[in-house]
Amino acid sequence: MKKIITISREFGAGGGEIGKRLAEELQYDYYDKELILMAAAHADIAVSNLIEWDEKVPINFGFTQSLFNFYNKPMSEKIFEAQKQVIRKIGEKGHCVIVGRNANAILKEYDDCLNVFIRADFNWRLNRMKDKMENLTESQVAGEMKTIDRVRKKYCTYYTNTNFGSMEQYDIALNSSRLGIDACVKAILALVK
Amino acid sequence: MKKIITISREFGAGGGEIGKRLAEELQYDYYDKELILMAAAHADIAVSNLIEWDEKVPINFGFTQSLFNFYNKPMSEKIFEAQKQVIRKIGEKGHCVIVGRNANAILKEYDDCLNVFIRADFNWRLNRMKDKMENLTESQVAGEMKTIDRVRKKYCTYYTNTNFGSMEQYDIALNSSRLGIDACVKAILALVK
Numbered sequence: 001m002k003k004i005i006t007i008s009r010e011f012g013a014g015g016g017e018i019g020k021r022l023a024e025e026l027q028y029d030y031y032d033k034e035l036i037l038m039a040a041a042h043a044d045i046a047v048s049n050l051i052e053w054d055e056k057v058p059i060n061f062g063f064t065q066s067l068f069n070f071y072n073k074p075m076s077e078k079i080f081e082a083q084k085q086v087i088r089k090i091g092e093k094g095h096c097v098i099v100g101r102n103a104n105a106i107l108k109e110y111d112d113c114l115n116v117f118i119r120a121d122f123n124w125r126l127n128r129m130k131d132k133m134e135n136l137t138e139s140q141v142a143g144e145m146k147t148i149d150r151v152r153k154k155y156c157t158y159y160t161n162t163n164f165g166s167m168e169q170y171d172i173a174l175n176s177s178r179l180g181i182d183a184c185v186k187a188i189l190a191l192v193k
Numbered sequence: 194m195k196k197i198i199t200i201s202r203e204f205g206a207g208g209g210e211i212g213k214r215l216a217e218e219l220q221y222d223y224y225d226k227e228l229i230l231m232a233a234a235h236a237d238i239a240v241s242n243l244i245e246w247d248e249k250v251p252i253n254f255g256f257t258q259s260l261f262n263f264y265n266k267p268m269s270e271k272i273f274e275a276q277k278q279v280i281r282k283i284g285e286k287g288h289c290v291i292v293g294r295n296a297n298a299i300l301k302e303y304d305d306c307l308n309v310f311i312r313a314d315f316n317w318r319l320n321r322m323k324d325k326m327e328n329l330t331e332s333q334v335a336g337e338m339k340t341i342d343r344v345r346k347k348y349c350t351y352y353t354n355t356n357f358g359s360m361e362q363y364d365i366a367l368n369s370s371r372l373g374i375d376a377c378v379k380a381i382l383a384l385v386k
Contacts, residue, residue: 119360167312167358172380173366183384187365190383191376 002114003094006103009118011148012125019099032099105160117173124177195307196287199296202311204341205318207369212292225292298353310366317370
């Protein structure tokens with residue numbers, strides 16, 4: 001029985017939804033956005049400062065962008081290190097699903113870790129995201145998707161020295177646009193149990 | 194219920210074994226090496242000629258190498274086309290597992306096709322293959338593995354214009370060295386049923 005599931009994902013591919021469904025099914029704890037706040041608490045950075053920093057992103061519909069500031073520089077080493085500590089603590093506790101944050105690389109020495117990658121075709125992701133970002137035009141949404149994918153890649157390479165999406169670092173990679181969310185959840189559950 | 198399973202794989206990653214296990218479980222037909230002979234029959238190439246051609250490989254422990262001749266040129270268009278026809282016929286019949294031969298690309302317009310990629314860490318593959326090639330030294334086995342992986346990539350790009358192992362063309366990719374053969378079979382079955 002795998003006690004930790006990490007999910008890396010392309011933006012809009014449904015990694016968060018799949019993660020939540022897995023956490024429900026397995027009665028595991030689910031972590032994503034909250035991590036940065038937990039990390040901040042751990043490192044004694046005032047949460048209020050962090051939220052302010054987090055809001056420095058041009059369009060506020062996610063928080064991946066906020067990993068990089070306006071000048072496209074990575075977030076501070078201090079915050080990254082704090083986050084890493086938090087992910088390790090969560091990993092030690094086990095029974096958890098962690099979405100994003102390169103948790104697979106941070107927890108690479110843990111044996112009972114199942115590392116998942118979720119990808120999907122661009123147009124499928126675009127259709128999903130259009131509905132969630134009603135205030136943007138289709139081409140704006142497409143632009144944001146490309147930016148976020150690029151930022152995730154850069155973040156992954158910068159902090160973990162591995163290639164985002166390359167199969168060496170995952171146990172299973174799933175194509176959610178071809179399989180659907182339900183099937184992805186089923187395949188992962190087959191590996192966890 | 195998916196009626197066709199195609200398996201692409203790195204050499205030594207256990208794709209054939211996984212394919213056979215799936216075929217057994219699902220009572221599907223299993224195809225790999227025989228394809229070239231069936232293709233030959235279809236195209237009216239004498240099987241005896243083909244076997245001779247097939248033996249033109251330096252070390253006779255598989256047949257992937259024989260896709261390319263001594264000068265590393267792809268096999269003839271005629272044989273490739275014949276093979277493609279056979280794969281289409283098998284696909285139309287359904288209830289089959291097809292290992293290798295870029296069947297996923299050849300059958301890409303089929304809806305009830307599950308496309309699988311199996312990869313594994315190099316040393317794990319090396320250990321498996323060492324046992325199967327007792328007459329070779331470890332470094333010879335390693336050299337052969339690299340050659341075959343390279344040939345498969347080249348064959349894939351040459352005939353299908355897609356990248357071997359890149360996730361756009363598969364529904365699921367599994368890391369057999371991390372998960373084990375059993376778990377790979379289970380995850381795929383969860384998607385087929």
